[in-house]
Amino acid sequence: MSATTARPPLANDCFLRACLRQSTPHTPLWLMRQAGRYLPEYNATRAKAGSFMGLATSPDFATEVTLQPLERYPLDAAILFSDILTVPDAMGLGLSFAQGEGPRFAHPLRDEAAVAALRVPDLDRLRYVFDAVAAIRRALVTTDAQGRRVGRVPLIGFSGSPWTLACYMVEGAGSDDYRLVKTMLYARPDLLTRILEINAQAVAAYLNAQIDAGAQAVMVFDSWGGVLADGAFQRFSLDYTRRVVAALKREADGQPVPVIVFTKGGGPWLQEIAAIGADVVGLDWTVNLGRARAQVGDRVALQGNLDPNVLFAPPEAVAREARAVLDSFGPPQRADGGWDGHVFNLGHGISQYTPPEHVAALVEAVHTHSRALRRGA
Amino acid sequence: MSATTARPPLANDCFLRACLRQSTPHTPLWLMRQAGRYLPEYNATRAKAGSFMGLATSPDFATEVTLQPLERYPLDAAILFSDILTVPDAMGLGLSFAQGEGPRFAHPLRDEAAVAALRVPDLDRLRYVFDAVAAIRRALVTTDAQGRRVGRVPLIGFSGSPWTLACYMVEGAGSDDYRLVKTMLYARPDLLTRILEINAQAVAAYLNAQIDAGAQAVMVFDSWGGVLADGAFQRFSLDYTRRVVAALKREADGQPVPVIVFTKGGGPWLQEIAAIGADVVGLDWTVNLGRARAQVGDRVALQGNLDPNVLFAPPEAVAREARAVLDSFGPPQRADGGWDGHVFNLGHGISQYTPPEHVAALVEAVHTHSRALRRGA
Numbered sequence: 001m002s003a004t005t006a007r008p009p010l011a012n013d014c015f016l017r018a019c020l021r022q023s024t025p026h027t028p029l030w031l032m033r034q035a036g037r038y039l040p041e042y043n044a045t046r047a048k049a050g051s052f053m054g055l056a057t058s059p060d061f062a063t064e065v066t067l068q069p070l071e072r073y074p075l076d077a078a079i080l081f082s083d084i085l086t087v088p089d090a091m092g093l094g095l096s097f098a099q100g101e102g103p104r105f106a107h108p109l110r111d112e113a114a115v116a117a118l119r120v121p122d123l124d125r126l127r128y129v130f131d132a133v134a135a136i137r138r139a140l141v142t143t144d145a146q147g148r149r150v151g152r153v154p155l156i157g158f159s160g161s162p163w164t165l166a167c168y169m170v171e172g173a174g175s176d177d178y179r180l181v182k183t184m185l186y187a188r189p190d191l192l193t194r195i196l197e198i199n200a201q202a203v204a205a206y207l208n209a210q211i212d213a214g215a216q217a218v219m220v221f222d223s224w225g226g227v228l229a230d231g232a233f234q235r236f237s238l239d240y241t242r243r244v245v246a247a248l249k250r251e252a253d254g255q256p257v258p259v260i261v262f263t264k265g266g267g268p269w270l271q272e273i274a275a276i277g278a279d280v281v282g283l284d285w286t287v288n289l290g291r292a293r294a295q296v297g298d299r300v301a302l303q304g305n306l307d308p309n310v311l312f313a314p315p316e317a318v319a320r321e322a323r324a325v326l327d328s329f330g331p332p333q334r335a336d337g338g339w340d341g342h343v344f345n346l347g348h349g350i351s352q353y354t355p356p357e358h359v360a361a362l363v364e365a366v367h368t369h370s371r372a373l374r375r376g377a
Numbered sequence: 378m379s380a381t382t383a384r385p386p387l388a389n390d391c392f393l394r395a396c397l398r399q400s401t402p403h404t405p406l407w408l409m410r411q412a413g414r415y416l417p418e419y420n421a422t423r424a425k426a427g428s429f430m431g432l433a434t435s436p437d438f439a440t441e442v443t444l445q446p447l448e449r450y451p452l453d454a455a456i457l458f459s460d461i462l463t464v465p466d467a468m469g470l471g472l473s474f475a476q477g478e479g480p481r482f483a484h485p486l487r488d489e490a491a492v493a494a495l496r497v498p499d500l501d502r503l504r505y506v507f508d509a510v511a512a513i514r515r516a517l518v519t520t521d522a523q524g525r526r527v528g529r530v531p532l533i534g535f536s537g538s539p540w541t542l543a544c545y546m547v548e549g550a551g552s553d554d555y556r557l558v559k560t561m562l563y564a565r566p567d568l569l570t571r572i573l574e575i576n577a578q579a580v581a582a583y584l585n586a587q588i589d590a591g592a593q594a595v596m597v598f599d600s601w602g603g604v605l606a607d608g609a610f611q612r613f614s615l616d617y618t619r620r621v622v623a624a625l626k627r628e629a630d631g632q633p634v635p636v637i638v639f640t641k642g643g644g645p646w647l648q649e650i651a652a653i654g655a656d657v658v659g660l661d662w663t664v665n666l667g668r669a670r671a672q673v674g675d676r677v678a679l680q681g682n683l684d685p686n687v688l689f690a691p692p693e694a695v696a697r698e699a700r701a702v703l704d705s706f707g708p709p710q711r712a713d714g715g716w717d718g719h720v721f722n723l724g725h726g727i728s729q730y731t732p733p734e735h736v737a738a739l740v741e742a743v744h745t746h747s748r749a750l751r752r753g754a
Contacts, residue, residue, distance in 0.1 A: 177686065177728060178686065179686060179689060179728065179730065182684065182686035182687075182689065183686065183689040183690060185686075186686065186687050186689065186690035186694050186695075186698065187689070187690040187691055187694055226663065228662075228663070228684075229662035229663065229682075229683075229684040229687075229724075230662065230663055230664060230665040230666075230705075231665075231701065231705075232684070233663070265642070265663065267644060267645040268644040268645065268663045268664055268665070285605075285606035285607065286603065286605070286606065286607055286610070286642065286645045287607060287645055288607040288608075288645070289607075305606075306606075307559065307605075307606040307609070309554065309555065309556055309559035309560065309562075309563065310559075310563050310606075312556060312559065312560040312563065312564070313560060313563035313564040314564055317563050317564055321563065324608065328607075328608075347606075351554060351556065353556065
C-alpha cells in the first residue's frame with residue numbers, strides 16, 4: 001500500500017470535483033446505504049457471513065458488498081461497508097445486532113463510573129476497518145480502454161458524529177425519545193461533555209486512519225443531531241463535529257480529501273453547519289435545495305436530497321422526482337462562470353424494501369437530466 | 378348551553394390575549410398532552426374507564442381528566458381530552474388502542490375501492506366529543522373572590538390535520554418510514570388527494586362543531602407534516618390545513634376564537650406556515666424562537682417550544698431551560714409599544730415518564746420569569 005505507486009488516477013472523479021465545487025459533466029450520485037438489504041446479492045453475502053458484524057469485520061466480505069451496487073449501477077462513488085458504531089464497540093461497549101433489530105450495546109454508559117472509565121480506543125481494535133478500506137481501494141482498480149490502470153470511482157470513508165455515537169452509547173440502542181441521553185444532557189452536562197470530548201478525539205483519529213488506508217473522502221453522519229433543541233444542537237453536537245473536522249487530514253497522495261457533514265433534520269441550522277469547515281453539507285428532503293444553495297452554496301457543496309420513499313413509486317415517477325431535485329438546485333454553473341457543487345443522494349439511507357430496478361431508473365434520470373441541465377435544456 | 382346566558386367571562390384570558398398578540402401580565406402556558414399518563418390521577422381514571430377509547434368517548438371521564446392538571450398547576454388553558462384520530466374512526470375505519478401500543482385502524486385505506494368509499498362522516502357519530510366540550514366548559518365555571526361566575530381558563534379544541542389523519546388512515550397505525558402513504562403520494566397522488574379533500578372538509582366541520590359546543594380556541598395538529606419532502610409538504614399537507622383554517626368560524630359568543638397550527642418538524646417552512654391564516658404557529662424545540670419571532674412575529678403569535686425531555690432534569694435545570702426559552706423570545710412588548718404573542722408550551726406532548734413535581738417547577742418558572750421580563754429584569 002505504498003502511497004507513491006499503488007494508487008492509479010481515477011477514471012471518474014466527478015464526485016470529488018463536485019465536492020470541491022469544480023466543473024463536472026454530470027451531477028454525480030451515490031446512495032446512502034447503497035450496499036444493503038435491497039440487493040439480493042447483499043443478502044446472499046450476509047448469509048455467508050452469518051451476521052452483520054461478521055460481514056462488517058471481514059475485509060473480504062466488506063469489499064464484496066461495497067462493490068455490489070457498482071456492478072449494477074453506474075454510481076459515481078463507493079462507500080466503505082461498515083457501521084457508524086464501530087468506534088464505541090472498540091471502546092469496549094459490546095456492539096451486537098440481533099436478527100431483525102437495530103444495534104445494541106451490552107455495556108451502555110449509565111453512570112459516572114462508566115463515563116470516567118471511557119477512553120479513546122486503541123486504533124488497532126479497528127484494524128479490520130482500515131484493512132477493508134485498503135482492500136476496497138485495490139478492488140476498485142481496473143484497466144481502462146487505453147490499457148491504463150485506473151480507479152473506477154472514489155471511495156468514501158465515514159463515522160458517526162460524536163453526538164450520534166453518544167446517543168447510542170448512553171441509550172444502549174436506538175430510541176424514539178432519547179430520554180436517557182437528554183436527561184444526562186440537561187441534568188449532568190459534565191458527564192455528556194466528557195463522552196463527547198473522547199468521541200471527538202476518537203472519531204478524528206478513526207477517520208484519519210481511514211484516509212491513510214485509502215479513503216478519498218470522509219463523511220460524518222450526525223444522524224441524531226436533529227433531535228436536539230436549538231442551542232443544545234450547537235453546544236452538544238455541532239461543536240464536537242467541528243472539532244473532528246478541524247483535526248482531519250485534508251489531503252492524501254497529493255489529492256484533496258473532501259469532508260462531508262450530514263445532520264439529519266439539520267435544516268434549521270444550515271448556515272451554522274455550513275460554517276464548521278466541511279467541504280460538503282448533506283441535506284435531508286425537508287430542505288429546499290435551491291434556497292439552501294442561495295444561502296450557503298458559495299461556501300460548501302450540497303449533497304442530497306431525494307426522499308428515499310420516492311423509490312417505491314414506479315420508475316417514471318422516480319425519474320420525475322429526481323429531475324425535480326436537480327431542477328431545484330439548478331444548473332451548477334453560475335452566471336459568473338464559476339461552479340457550485342451538488343452531489344445527488346437520498347436524504348436518508350435507502351430502504352430495504354426498495355425495488356432494485358427503481359434504483360436503475362434513478363441513476364439514469366440523474367445522469368441524463370443533469371447533462372441536459374448543463375446544456376441549458 | 379344557550380350562548381346568551383350560559384357563558385360567563387374568563388377569570389384568566391392570558392392565553393387568548395397572547396394568541397391575539399395583545400398585552401398580558403405574564404406569558405401563558407399549557408402543555409400538549411397535559412392530561413395524561415404522567416399524572417397518577419389520570420391513570421386512576423383511565424383504569425376506571427377500562428380503555429383509552431372508553432375514556433375519550435365518555436363526556437364525564439373526559440371532563441374529569443381534562444380538569445386534573447388544572448387542579449395541580451396554575452395552567453393558563455385547558456385542552457379537550459380526546460384523540461386526533463376520532464374523525465377517521467367516525468368514518469368507519471375502526472380505531473383501537475391496544476395496551477401499551479399506539480393507535481391502530483381495523484380498516485386502513487389500502488386500495489382504490491376503499492378510497493372511493495370514503496365519506497365525510499355524519500357529525501352525530503362524534504357527538505360524544507361535542508358533549509365533552511360542553512361538559513368541560515360547564516365544569517370550568519367557578520366563582521371568583523367577588524362572587525361572580527367566571528370561567529377559570531379558556532378551553533382549546535383540536536383535530537389532526539388532513540395529512541396527519543391520512544398517514545394513519547393509509548398506514549393503519551404509526552410508522553417509522555411512512556412507506557405506504559408516501560408510496561401512494563408518489564405513485565397515486567389522485568387517491569391521496571381524494572382522501573385529503575374529504576379530511577379537510579371533515580376536520581373543518583368537526584372543529585366548527587367543537588366551537589359551537591364551547592371551544593374557545595382550536596388547534597390543528599400536523600404531527601407528521603415534517604416527514605414530507607419540501608414541495609410535497611406544501612402540496613399535500615399545508616394546502617389542506619389552509620383549507621381547514623379558511624373554513625373555520627373565528628368567533629363565538631362575540632369573542633374571537635384563535636386558531637393554532639402546529640407542524641412538528643415544520644421549522645424549514647415557518648414563513649409558509651405563518652401565511653395560511655392561523656393566529657398562532659406552534660414550534661418544536663429545533664426552532665430558534667427569537668429568529669422565528671423576527672421572521673413572522675408581526676403576523677402570528679408563536680407557541681412553544683421546550684424540549685419535553687428537559688422535564689427529566691432536576692427542577693432547577695427545568696427552571697433554567699424554561700427561562701432560556703422565554704429569553705429567546707424576549708420581552709413580548711416591542712419598542713414601538715405593540716405586543717408580539719408568545720404562548721409557552723412544549724415542542725411535543727409531555728412524556729408519560731415526567732415527574733409531576735418537575736411540571737410544577739416549570740409552571741412556576743414560566744410565570745415568574747415572564748413577569749420579570751416584562752418589568753425589564
